[in-house]
Amino acid sequence: MTLWPRSSVAKKFLNAVTGIGLLLFVIVHLSENLLLLTGNPDDYNRWTHFLFSFGPLLTVIELGLAAFFLVHIGSALMVYWDKLKARPSGYSVYRSAGWTSRQTLSSQTMIYTGLVLLAFVIWHVITFRFGPHYETVIDGVPMRDLHKLVVEVFSNPVNVALYVAVMVFLGLHLRHGFWSALQSLGAYHPRWTPLWYTGGVLVALVLALGFIVIPVWVYYYL
Numbered sequence: 001m002t003l004w005p006r007s008s009v010a011k012k013f014l015n016a017v018t019g020i021g022l023l024l025f026v027i028v029h030l031s032e033n034l035l036l037l038t039g040n041p042d043d044y045n046r047w048t049h050f051l052f053s054f055g056p057l058l059t060v061i062e063l064g065l066a067a068f069f070l071v072h073i074g075s076a077l078m079v080y081w082d083k084l085k086a087r088p089s090g091y092s093v094y095r096s097a098g099w100t101s102r103q104t105l106s107s108q109t110m111i112y113t114g115l116v117l118l119a120f121v122i123w124h125v126i127t128f129r130f131g132p133h134y135e136t137v138i139d140g141v142p143m144r145d146l147h148k149l150v151v152e153v154f155s156n157p158v159n160v161a162l163y164v165a166v167m168v169f170l171g172l173h174l175r176h177g178f179w180s181a182l183q184s185l186g187a188y189h190p191r192w193t194p195l196w197y198t199g200g201v202l203v204a205l206v207l208a209l210g211f212i213v214i215p216v217w218v219y220y221y222l
């Protein structure tokens with residue numbers, strides 16, 4: 001008896017559903033972090049304070065998010081493991097079989113870009129969620145000064161460089177992940193599949209560039 005489904009279709013389905021959920025989180029997260037660029041630190045702190053005001057509900061959402069991460073990583077590792085077992089010798093040279101195969105740098109490196117993102121998220125959450133609690137007061141209301149922490153972290157060029165590098169990995173991961181998730185959810189259609197594929201490229205570019213702008217902007221202008 002195992003907690004995980006045996007069939008590879010079910011594992012891919014779980015991976016796809018959690019991947020789309022995480023993509024939605026990343027889109028929302030980028031939108032809220034763009035508040036760092038308004039020029040008024042209060043905008044960002046007011047928003048994060050509003051989120052913290054959800055108290056136990058926020059904790060439930062965070063636990064749900066953590067569960068999505070765990071199921072996404074677990075199912076990805078199992079699909080990868082199944083593939084290794086089915087093809088123990090491996091191929092020494094990967095060559096794209098053309099438009100229908102979609103073998104690209106990003107599809108071949110999903111497991112590696114995924115592991116980099118896992119290490120990043122652990123470091124990132126320790127830095128910000130569990131980092132120093134600076135305090136500020138806005139309109140008489142005391143709250144956490146997360147803006148100050150973000151500026152402090154991105155005043156270090158090593159952190160900025162690491163963030164920029166990881167966002168390139170995020171883009172590579174999303175480029176293939178978006179398209180692949182839709183395929184796993186049964187969205188394959190000769191006419192629409194090229195559209196999903198292009199959609200994946202656009203989603204990857206917008207999110208990676210959006211997240212790159214933030215640390216670079218903070219480093220140079222805040």
Ligand code: HEM
Nearest residue numbers: 026029033062117121124125128129146150170211214215
């Ligand atoms: C420049 C880019 C980013 C900035 C400035 C940023 C900022 C932050 C901050 C300030 C927090 C703490 C908020 C809180 O305590 O509720 C946070 C939490 C988090 N971030 Fe980011 N983030 C960035 C990029 C990313 C990326 C690319 C990912 C995922 C791939 C990510 C995943 C998370 C997660 C999972 C949390 C924990 C959420 C929670 O506990 O509510 N972040 N981020």
